[in-house]
Amino acid sequence: MHQKKEEKFADNVKKMEYISVSQFAEKYGISERTARNYCAVGKIEGAFLTGKTWNIPADAVLPKKGVGKRDVSPLLEAFREQKGSRLKGGIYHRTQIDLTYNSNHMEGSRLTYDQTRYIFETNTIGMTDSAVNVDDIIETVNHFRCIDFIIDHAEEPLTERFIKQLHLLLKTGTSDSRKNWFAVGEYKKLPNEVGGQETTQPEEVHQHLKVLLTDYNRSRRHNMEDIIDFHVRFERIHPFQDGNGRVGRLLMFKECLANDIVPFIITDELKMFYYRGLREWGHTNGYLMDTCLTAQDQYKSLLDYFKIGY
Numbered sequence: 001m002h003q004k005k006e007e008k009f010a011d012n013v014k015k016m017e018y019i020s021v022s023q024f025a026e027k028y029g030i031s032e033r034t035a036r037n038y039c040a041v042g043k044i045e046g047a048f049l050t051g052k053t054w055n056i057p058a059d060a061v062l063p064k065k066g067v068g069k070r071d072v073s074p075l076l077e078a079f080r081e082q083k084g085s086r087l088k089g090g091i092y093h094r095t096q097i098d099l100t101y102n103s104n105h106m107e108g109s110r111l112t113y114d115q116t117r118y119i120f121e122t123n124t125i126g127m128t129d130s131a132v133n134v135d136d137i138i139e140t141v142n143h144f145r146c147i148d149f150i151i152d153h154a155e156e157p158l159t160e161r162f163i164k165q166l167h168l169l170l171k172t173g174t175s176d177s178r179k180n181w182f183a184v185g186e187y188k189k190l191p192n193e194v195g196g197q198e199t200t201q202p203e204e205v206h207q208h209l210k211v212l213l214t215d216y217n218r219s220r221r222h223n224m225e226d227i228i229d230f231h232v233r234f235e236r237i238h239p240f241q242d243g244n245g246r247v248g249r250l251l252m253f254k255e256c257l258a259n260d261i262v263p264f265i266i267t268d269e270l271k272m273f274y275y276r277g278l279r280e281w282g283h284t285n286g287y288l289m290d291t292c293l294t295a296q297d298q299y300k301s302l303l304d305y306f307k308i309g310y
Helices: 002-015 021-028 032-040 074-085 091-106 113-122 134-152 160-171 202-216 224-237 244-258 268-280 286-305
Strands: 048-050 053-057
Touching (some): 032 053, 074 091, 074 244, 091 113, 091 268, 091 286, 113 134, 134 244, 160 244, 202 224
Antiparallel strands (some): 048 053
């Protein structure tokens, strides 16, 4: 019976006519990138992948603007297209390496930029003259997966479940994950501090984060200051035993994509200004805002190079 159903489905697929992304794009006068994105986010009913090629029903209609998910930014569109095609040398490729290297390096990773790039491009570590920490490698690979996750789910609202999933992706397989007191994908069990400052006690994390998310999600659209304020409050809660900085910076990047704001990467050169800005937020907000705007200008230069509008 099961085999007959599969054969019937196969016969129906053969009978139905399909066109390519380029044919669909030409038919409706849109770019191939836009057509691929419509497929990727489920706006074209019946479209499916064969390998890396989208098959679109010949009678599929152009999705109406304002119906279903809103149109994505040119950057998010480029991310999704290049991620799907595994394009090398584009903005997706560059962002994976830059964001992963800088965010991990801020937290003590000793991998070099070239080693990070090599892992992303070849899934191997390459030759090295010195010992390499296994956790650094694992967390680098995991961070690549985290970036893919925020690209795939950029438009979804922030929830505790989403934040926990990011932490789970980041810390799975590390030595921390084998410690009884370390909760991967769950809130911290032991009190911790950041930069000598006290953070929220473990038993209060859920309630504090719930209040933060409720406040933030009251608005459907956010500006850069809203996103940075969320980041500071998140870091002061410090909900996880470790990985809070990287998760927090990933959330900032995601929310910039969700709100059509040019994202930014805190580089090693900006690290101390960033830490000062976190400490002073609420007293002198300009410190962190200026640092993030400087990082945003650096990222804009990348978008200019790759000819991506913003």
